[in-house]
Amino acid sequence: MAAAAIDAGVYAELQATAGADFVRELVDTFLEEAPPMLAELGEALAAGSAEPFRRAAHSLKSNASTFGALALAATARDLELQGLAAATPAGLAALKAQYDAAAVELKALRDA
Amino acid sequence: MPETNHAPARLLVADDNKVNRLLLTRSLELQGHTVASAPNGRVALEMLRGGAFDLLLLDMEMPEMNGFEVLEQLAADRALRDLPVIVTSSLEGLGNVVRCIELGAEDYLAKPVNAVLLKARIGASLEKKRLRDQQKELVRRFATPEVAQDLQQSGFSLAGRRVRGSVMFCDIRNFTALVESQPPEETIELLNTFYTLMFDAISGNGGVVNQMIGDGLMAIFGAPLPLADHAGAAVRAALEMIELIDLLGSERADAGRAPIRIGIGVATGEMVAGYTGTQARATYTCIGDTVNLAARLEAHTKVALRAILVDAETCAELGDRIAMERLGAVAFRGKALPVEVFAVACGVPAADAAGS
Numbered sequence: 189m190a191a192a193a194i195d196a197g198v199y200a201e202l203q204a205t206a207g208a209d210f211v212r213e214l215v216d217t218f219l220e221e222a223p224p225m226l227a228e229l230g231e232a233l234a235a236g237s238a239e240p241f242r243r244a245a246h247s248l249k250s251n252a253s254t255f256g257a258l259a260l261a262a263t264a265r266d267l268e269l270q271g272l273a274a275a276t277p278a279g280l281a282a283l284k285a286q287y288d289a290a291a292v293e294l295k296a297l298r299d300a
Numbered sequence: 301m302p303e304t305n306h307a308p309a310r311l312l313v314a315d316d317n318k319v320n321r322l323l324l325t326r327s328l329e330l331q332g333h334t335v336a337s338a339p340n341g342r343v344a345l346e347m348l349r350g351g352a353f354d355l356l357l358l359d360m361e362m363p364e365m366n367g368f369e370v371l372e373q374l375a376a377d378r379a380l381r382d383l384p385v386i387v388t389s390s391l392e393g394l395g396n397v398v399r400c401i402e403l404g405a406e407d408y409l410a411k412p413v414n415a416v417l418l419k420a421r422i423g424a425s426l427e428k429k430r431l432r433d434q435q436k437e438l439v440r441r442f443a444t445p446e447v448a449q450d451l452q453q454s455g456f457s458l459a460g461r462r463v464r465g466s467v468m469f470c471d472i473r474n475f476t477a478l479v480e481s482q483p484p485e486e487t488i489e490l491l492n493t494f495y496t497l498m499f500d501a502i503s504g505n506g507g508v509v510n511q512m513i514g515d516g517l518m519a520i521f522g523a524p525l526p527l528a529d530h531a532g533a534a535v536r537a538a539l540e541m542i543e544l545i546d547l548l549g550s551e552r553a554d555a556g557r558a559p560i561r562i563g564i565g566v567a568t569g570e571m572v573a574g575y576t577g578t579q580a581r582a583t584y585t586c587i588g589d590t591v592n593l594a595a596r597l598e599a600h601t602k603v604a605l606r607a608i609l610v611d612a613e614t615c616a617e618l619g620d621r622i623a624m625e626r627l628g629a630v631a632f633r634g635k636a637l638p639v640e641v642f643a644v645a646c647g648v649p650a651a652d653a654a655g656s
Contacts, residue, residue, distance in 0.1 A: 205415040206326050214326075218319050246361055250390040251319045254412045269392060 193289040198256025199297060215298045218251055219291060226287060229267070229280055238272040248283075257290035309354035309426050313337040314344035314370065315388070316362040320411065324357060324388065327415050331422070341365030345373055348380055355425055358405070360389040360396065371403035382432055384425040388413050465522025466534040466568040466614060467591050468507065469598035470498060470541065473561040475515040481558055490560070491515065493548065501540035505533040510585050516598075520586050523573035531568045531610075531617035535644055538564045538608045539622075542646050561607070565597030568613040593639065596632040606643035615642040 203211045225248045232241035245268035252261035263283050267275055311333050315321040321337050328335045336353075338344035342365040348356065356374075360367035367387060374380045387400045390411040397408045406428070407421045472478070472494060479487050495512065502509055502519045506527045511518040519537070522530035541564060549559045569590035597609040604627055615624050623645035629638035 206323060206330070210326050214319060214322055217322060221318050243361055243363075246390065247317050250317060250411050253390070254319060254323060265392075 192293065193257060193259060193286065194293040194297065195256035195258050198253075198258075202255065212298050215255070215294050218255060219294065222248065222251065222287060222291070226280075226284055229275075229283070230277075233272065233275050233277065233280060236272065241272045241275065242268055248287075252290065255290070255294060257286075257294075260286040260290050308332045308334060309422075310334045310352065311336070311355050311357060311422075312344060312347055312353045313357045314339075314341060314362065314367070315357075315359035316340050317359070320359065320388075324413065327413070327418060328357075328422075331419055333422075341367060341370040344370060348374075348383065349377075353383065354429060355422060356383055356385045358385050358387050358389075360387060360391050360400070368399065368403060371400065371405060375404045382429070384429050386421055386425060461573060462570055463523045463526070463573045463586075464530070464568075464570055465520055465527070465573070465586065465590075466530040466566055467571065467586060467594040468502070468519040468521070468534050468538065468564060468566045469516065469595045470519070470538075470562055470564045471514075471516030471598065473563055473602070478558060478560065486557075494545075494560075497544040497548065498541055501544060502537045504540070505537035506530075507533060507537055518585075518591075518594075520573070523571070523586055529617070531566070531614045532621065534566045534568075535608070535610065535614065535618055535622055538566060538644065539646055542607050563598055563601030564608045565594045565599070565601065565610070566608070566614050567591070567594035567597060567611040568617060569593075569611075592634060593632070596635070596639075597641065600630060600632070600641065604641065604643060607646055608644040610642050610644060612640040612642070615640075 199211075202214075206214070225244045228244040229241060229248075232238075232244060245264050249261050249264035249268055252258075252264055260283070263279075263286055267279070267283065311328050313321055313324045313328070313335060315324065315337070316339050318339075321339070325335045325337050336347060336351075338347055340362045341358075344356065344358070345365070347353075356370075358367045358370055365373075367389065371385065374383060374385065381404070384406040385404065386407045386409060387397075387405045388409045388411055389396070389400075391397075400408055406425045409417060409421060478490070482490075494515075495517070498517060499509055505521070507519045507521040508524070509517050509519045519534075521527050521534040521537070527533055541562065545560060545562050549561070553559060567590045569588075571586040571588035571590045573586045593611055597611060601607060601609050606625075606627070609627075610618075610624070618624070624642045625645060627641045627643055630641045631638045
């Protein structure tokens, strides 16, 4: 079985400090905010805009680590640090796949 | 139940990322604070300028105006320069952290922000702000508005520093006899009038009253802010004080009350100036030989039968601007060598010799 996309410990701690109801709302916010960030990455890559690319990767990294989406956070961090020059459409596709996996688990946790 | 070690504060969260903004706001509200939020630096600055906030939690990566620009703007704004700022960011690189601190941020917390750390840092920052506010209030109360404002503009440190200045001690002669001769209400009224007049003369000449001791006071000329002609300012203040007390004496005489006289001692030289006290109660003061000498000179006015006595340095700095009478060397308690004492000529009769 593949490793969980969401680290249970991080998520539990988030619930403990912020409250379970609040975290449910926060998950919804993330699920609304993340797809535009992914789209921004794709557009910035296509347009060759380094700064918007780095900023979008930075935001995604920050939010992913909040929810314990550690693999997603690590990939986003690599994109932020290595920048546009090292990015490829395939890399972004891998990031998108990690997000999709994280989103599925987050929804399950939210509705648990 | 939210638990707080500190009184609730009004906080502003500036973060362009909605998840971060909501989560930080939530954590702070759970700690009992009142929280407002801004989606970028520009809006944050507008809100800070429009309302009283105790602390800013600032993200660095923001559109329109980023955190670095906000820190720069805050440092340039006199009303906001003392606002504590805690940077919350997932910026990579130690260089960025250093840059934030150099720009005046109080602290730096990496995202995701740990709730326990957040609470501790906010508590520490608010405590520091409270202490600074207290000091400002203290300076405001004891100094002229100009001095207080200059101090706030230039910033001032808690550590003692060596300064050259002039120190003045002043008290009311025969105060004990006065107290016994009149109802307590009249004594309080007299003291209030006395302090009002003395504060006026001292701050009018650039001095700062830093201590009120019973029927007397201590004033500093040349600290916390440098004063060009501090010895001259102190002596001019002393002459005005004698004049004002003389006027007060005439009024009292018309009302059938006992006259009032004061003695003043001024010494000039190096001293260590700074805040002394505890976190809860601090006083700006100066210590050193110059201060002791000024106190001895003031006490000696009773013996010398002169209203204003000064030391050799004060006399030398005044040159021949004001007439001085050389009284010779006097051996003071606590002084190894006799000290040259000078009396400032003033049109008012010498201080009453009857002792106090």
